[in-house]
Amino acid sequence: MTIQQVATEAGVSPSTVSNLLNGRSHRMLPETRQRIERAIDKLGYRPNRAARQLRTGRNTTIGLVVPSVGNPFWGALARHLESAALAEGYHVLLCNSERDPRRERDYVDELWADGVHGVVLCSSLPSLEHVMPLVERGLQLVAFDRTSQAGDPASLVSISVDNAVGSQLATQHLTDLGHRRLAFVSGALASVNRKERYRGFMAGLEQAGVDPATSVRAPIKGDADDFGDVEASELGRAAAAELLALEEPPTGIVAINDMCALGVCRGLRDGGLEVGKDVSVVGFDDIVLADLYAPTLTTVRQPMKEMAAAAFTQLRSRLDDSGPTQGQSLLFRPELIVRESTAAPS
Amino acid sequence: MTIQQVATEAGVSPSTVSNLLNGRSHRMLPETRQRIERAIDKLGYRPNRAARQLRTGRNTTIGLVVPSVGNPFWGALARHLESAALAEGYHVLLCNSERDPRRERDYVDELWADGVHGVVLCSSLPSLEHVMPLVERGLQLVAFDRTSQAGDPASLVSISVDNAVGSQLATQHLTDLGHRRLAFVSGALASVNRKERYRGFMAGLEQAGVDPATSVRAPIKGDADDFGDVEASELGRAAAAELLALEEPPTGIVAINDMCALGVCRGLRDGGLEVGKDVSVVGFDDIVLADLYAPTLTTVRQPMKEMAAAAFTQLRSRLDDSGPTQGQSLLFRPELIVRESTAAPS
C-alpha cells in the first residue's frame, strides 16, 4: 500500500495525498479530500515510516534510557512516559543501560542513528560528556532524576525531584522520632542524585544537632562500577548485616531508594531484628511495593506521573521546534510518606 | 555522514562500501577494505537505518508487548530479552498494553507500520484473532506466557512455563503440608495462563483427595476488563479481606502471581494474621521481591532467562528466514521454591 496507489484510486497525484496527510489541505476541494479519504480507508493505507523519516529526517519516537527496568520505579516511569507520549501519537523506545556508562552512550548513539531526536536519559553519570557530541548536533536531551550540573549543555532540560530536600525530610523524620545513631545506605555515590541524597542526609543530621563524626555510619559500598538496581536490594541486605556487626548499631537507617530499603529490612530480619520496632528504615521513591511490604515502608515519594508528563511535554515542544531552545531545570517537591517501618527508638 | 562521503574518503564507489558493510567482501583487496574501514572510523559513519529499511524492507528491531511494566516480572522479561537481542545487534521496542486488547492490537499495528516484522506478544487474550491479519501478511509472532490454542496461526511460536504443572506443584505443596481448606486468588480468568493455573490448582486438590466442592474458595474477582497487574496486588489484598470474612477461612492460598500474593499477604496482615504461620501463601513467577518480602514468599519459579533467550532465538531464526516457518510450542518446567510463607496449618 503506497501513497501512489491511494493517489491512483482517488484519481489525484501523490502530492495531493501527501498534502492532505500533512495538513496542507487549506485550498483543497472538499470533494477531493473526501475521495482521498475514502481511498485511504478502502485500501487500509498507512504511510511508510521509514520513507517518511528518510525524507524529513524527523520521526515520532522518543528514547527512554533507564538504569534498570528491574526496578519497579523505572517501570513506573516507563509507563507514565509512554502514556503521555501515546496520547500525542509518539512512541517510546525503552533502553536499559544497567548503569553501564558505555552501554548508555551506545544506546544514545543507536537512537540517534535511528533518527530519534529526543531522548529522556536517566543517567547514572555526573557528567554528560559522553553524549555531548550528539547534543551539539541537535539531539534534544531531558535528564531525568538528575539535577543540572555545571558543564551541562545549554539546551539540557533537567527533571528531578529535590533529592536533597527529600532525603533531609527522611532524616529529619527519624531525628524527630528521637533517633540519634543514623546510617545512610547506598551504593557508590557515583550519580548526581545519590550525592544529593547524601547531602540531604547530612543536612538533616546537622539540623537536628547530631554530630556526624561520632554517630553516623554510612557504609557506602562498592566502587563506581558496582552500581546495579536489582542488586540494590542485595546491597541493602549486606549493608544491614554489616551495620548489625557494629558495637553500637544505628537505630535509624536512610536508604538510597526503596529497593535498597527493602534489602535493608531483609538484612535486619536476617539479624533477628524487627523493622519498625528495633530499627527504623526509610526508603526513597515510593514504589508500589512500599505499601505492600511487611512492615509497610516509610518513604519519600516522587511525583512520578507529573514528572513523566513534564519530561514528555518538554521534549515535545523542543522537537516541534516550537519550544524554547534554552534548557531549564524542573525540580519537583518530594513528599514524606510515613508508614510502619519507622517509630521511636525502643 | 553518508555512505557517499565514506566512499569519497576511501576513494571507492558507494557500492563497494555497501558491499563491505553487508558482508559481500569475498573478492575485495585487503588493502581496499582497510581504506574503507579507516574512512568509516575517521568519519564516524553509521548507516542510516531509515534508508536501509526503506530499501531492504528489513530491520533489526523486534517488538515486545507486555501487559504491564509495573510488574517486575515483565520488567525482568524485558531485561533478559533485551540482553539476548542486543548481543546479536537487535533492538527491542517495548510496549505496554495495560492488558487492553485494543491497545494491544494498536501496538502491533504500529510496530508493523514501523517495519517491525517480529513481535514477542505477552497477550492477555485466549484468541489472537485481532492480530491475525498481520500474521497472514508475514508478521512473525512469538506468544509469551501463553500456551498454544486451537485456532492459533500455524506459524505461531508459543513460549510458556507449564502453568498447570506449576500451579499443581504449589497446591500440592500446601496439601502435603496438611492444608485442606484452600483458596485460589486471581483476577478474571480471561487469559490462557490463568485458566491453566486454575486447572493445576484443581488438579492438585483432586490428587490430594480434597473435595473442591466443599473446601475450596476461589474468589475470582473482576470481569474481563479489570485485569491489571499493578492492581494485582490490590486485588490480592481485597480478596484476602473477603476470605477472612468467611466462616471457615482457608488456611492455604494459591495466588495467580507474586504481585497478587504480596497483596494477599498484606490483606492477611490487615486482618491480624501472620503469613507463614496462621495462613500459608504461595505465589507464582519468583520475582526478585519474593525473596525480600517478610516473610519470604514460597513461589513457583519461571526460568525467565532461558525463556527470554528462547523467544529471541525463535524470532531471529524466522526473521532471517533461515528458520522453520512452522510454529511450535516450547513449554518450560516450573520449579517450586519453598520459603517462609508456607508451613503446616496450626
Added chain:
DNA sequence: CGAGGCTGGTGCAACGATGCACCGCATGTT
C-alpha cells in the same frame, strides 16, 4: 485587453542505502 492574482492542484528531485547487472582487464584454454 493585458497584467496580476487566486485557486486547486501537479511535477520532480531529493533523502541514503542496496544489490543486480555489468565492465575492463589479465590470464588460461582450445
Added chain:
DNA sequence: AACATGCGGTGCATCGTTGCACCAGCCTCG
C-alpha cells in the same frame, strides 16, 4: 586468434514520501 573465466570493482534504478516550484485556468481591475 577467438573465446571463456576469474578478479575487483562500479553504475544505476529503486524503495515511499515530501514539499518547493510551478502550472493551467479563471477572475478582477485599470
